Amino acid sequence: MGTMVVTAEKVKELQRVLDSQLLAIGVSLAILIDEAGNVIVAAGNENGVDTTSLAALAAANFGATAQIAKLLGEEDFSILYHKGKRDNIHFTKIGMDFILVTIFTDEIPLGLVRLRVNQVAHELLNLLTEND
Amino acid sequence: MALIDLNRREIHCKIVYYGPGRCGKTTNLFYIYNAISEKYRGKLLTIETRGERTLFFDLLPINLGKIHGLDIRIQLYTIPGQSHYRATRKLVLKGVDGIVFVADSLRKRREKNIESLLDLRNNLKEYNLNLEEIPLVFQYNKRDLVSANIPLLTIEELENDLNRELKAPYFEAAAIKGIGVFDTLKEISKRTVKYVARKYVFSQAQAKAEGGII
Numbered sequence: 001m002g003t004m005v006v007t008a009e010k011v012k013e014l015q016r017v018l019d020s021q022l023l024a025i026g027v028s029l030a031i032l033i034d035e036a037g038n039v040i041v042a043a044g045n046e047n048g049v050d051t052t053s054l055a056a057l058a059a060a061n062f063g064a065t066a067q068i069a070k071l072l073g074e075e076d077f078s079i080l081y082h083k084g085k086r087d088n089i090h091f092t093k094i095g096m097d098f099i100l101v102t103i104f105t106d107e108i109p110l111g112l113v114r115l116r117v118n119q120v121a122h123e124l125l126n127l128l129t130e131n132d
Numbered sequence: 133m134a135l136i137d138l139n140r141r142e143i144h145c146k147i148v149y150y151g152p153g154r155c156g157k158t159t160n161l162f163y164i165y166n167a168i169s170e171k172y173r174g175k176l177l178t179i180e181t182r183g184e185r186t187l188f189f190d191l192l193p194i195n196l197g198k199i200h201g202l203d204i205r206i207q208l209y210t211i212p213g214q215s216h217y218r219a220t221r222k223l224v225l226k227g228v229d230g231i232v233f234v235a236d237s238l239r240k241r242r243e244k245n246i247e248s249l250l251d252l253r254n255n256l257k258e259y260n261l262n263l264e265e266i267p268l269v270f271q272y273n274k275r276d277l278v279s280a281n282i283p284l285l286t287i288e289e290l291e292n293d294l295n296r297e298l299k300a301p302y303f304e305a306a307a308i309k310g311i312g313v314f315d316t317l318k319e320i321s322k323r324t325v326k327y328v329a330r331k332y333v334f335s336q337a338q339a340k341a342e343g344g345i346i
Contacts, residue, residue: 003134003332011139036227037191037207038135038144053177056191056207063223064188097133 002098004034006013011041012068015126020104025112028087029103032124035059040098040128046103049103058091058101081110095125134226134328142203145324146227150252151234152244156273159307160234161192161208164317167310168194186212188268189224196321203272204325208317211250222255230324232316234307235290237274239283242293246344249294268300271316276306286326 004122006014018030018041029044031051037059039051054104079089090102090113104113135144149157158178165176174193183185187210196204211221233252235245255262272290285293287304295302301319303313 002335003136003328005136005332005335006139008139011137034133034135034227036133036146037133038133038146038227040137050175051191052174052207053191056177056209059226060188060223063226064220067219067223103263127176 004038004040006040010127014041014124015043017120017123019129021116022113026108027104027113027116029101031055031058031101031103033101034059034098035062035097035099037048044103054101060100062091062093063097079114083117090114090117092121094121095129098125098128100124126130134229134331136328136332140332140337141201142202142205143199143325143327143328144205144207144259145229145321146207147230147232147324148225148228149208149210149232149234150248151213151219151273152236152241152248153215155213155234155236155241155245155248156305156307157210157213157234158190159273160271160305160313160316161190161210162309163207163310163313164194165192167314171195177207184320185214186210187217188212188220196325202224203289204321206321206324215251218251218255221251222258224260224327225252225255228256228261229314229328230260230269231263232269232271232320233275233294234271235294236307237272237277237284237290239285242285242289245290246293263298266300267320267324267327269320270295270300270302271305271307271312272302273305273307275304276309276311287309316332339340 005043019064022030031042032040034040037056039055042051066079069076078093082089086105087106092100094100102113149159149160172195177191179188192208194206196206208226211224256262278284303312303316309312
C-alpha cells in the first residue's frame, strides 16, 4: 500500500461518472472511498452528512463483514445494503482497495441502484488504477 | 494508505494510537479534541462498549495547517486494546501511515505492554509493514501516578522492554492532564508527513505523475 495521488483531472473524471450514472437516477449522495477510510471523491448532496466519519465507518464496516464472510468460507461480501426509514445506503467493493457508498431514498428502486453501480464499477476501477 | 488530493490540495494521513487496554489511547484523543479549536478539528467519533472501553475505534480528524501549499489533514485513530479484539485492531491498522505506541507505566502492566507491541508487529507484518520502517513514537503514560505511591516502571525499564532496538523517540506523559499529549502528536505528525511525502516523491520518480508538486 503506497500513497495514492488524485489529480484535479482525475477527480473531475470520477465525479462525471458518479454524476452521469448515479446522481442522474436520483441517488442523493455517492462517495468513493478507499479501504483506509479516506474520501477520494464525493458527488451529490452532502447536506448534514459527515462524510469523514461516514467513510471511516464504511471502511470499518466492510472490514468487519469481510471477517464474517471468512467465517463462512467466503472471501468477502462484495455488496452491503442497509435500509432505513427514509434513506438507504449501499456499499460496493471496487477492486481490492476501494468502496463506493451510495445513499438514496425509498423513491429509487434498489434494483436500479444495484444495476447502475455494477455498470460503473468497472469504469471507476479503471480510472482509479490507470497511470496518469 | 495516505491520500494526496491535488484537486483540493490536501494530504490525508492516518495515525493510529496503539497500546494495551486502559493505557490511555482514547484519553489522548479526548484531550486533543478538547484542547484545539473547532476550526482545526472535525467530529470525534467513538464506538465504545457500555464500560467505556473502545469497541472498534475512535476517530478524530485534525487539520495541521499548510506545508508547501498543501493542507495537512490527519486522522487520529485508536484501537481497542483488550487482547481479544485482535481482528478489529488489524482492521484499524489498514492504511496506517504513523503509529503512537502508548505504554502503561503501571508496573503490573509490564507484560501487557510487551504483548501489545508484539501484537502490533504481527499485525503490521500482515500488511507488509514493519515497525522499523513506519513512523513510530512511544508515549510512556500515567507518569503522574508516581506521586500517588503506585508502583511504576522506570523510564529505563520501559525503554529496555519496548524501545531497546527500535530507538524511536519517546515522551513521558500524563494524558489525563494533557502532559506530553501534544509533544507526542507533534513528533508523530512531523515524522508521518515526512514519510508520506518521501514515499510520494519516490513513487513519482518511478511513474510519471501529472501536476504534482511537493
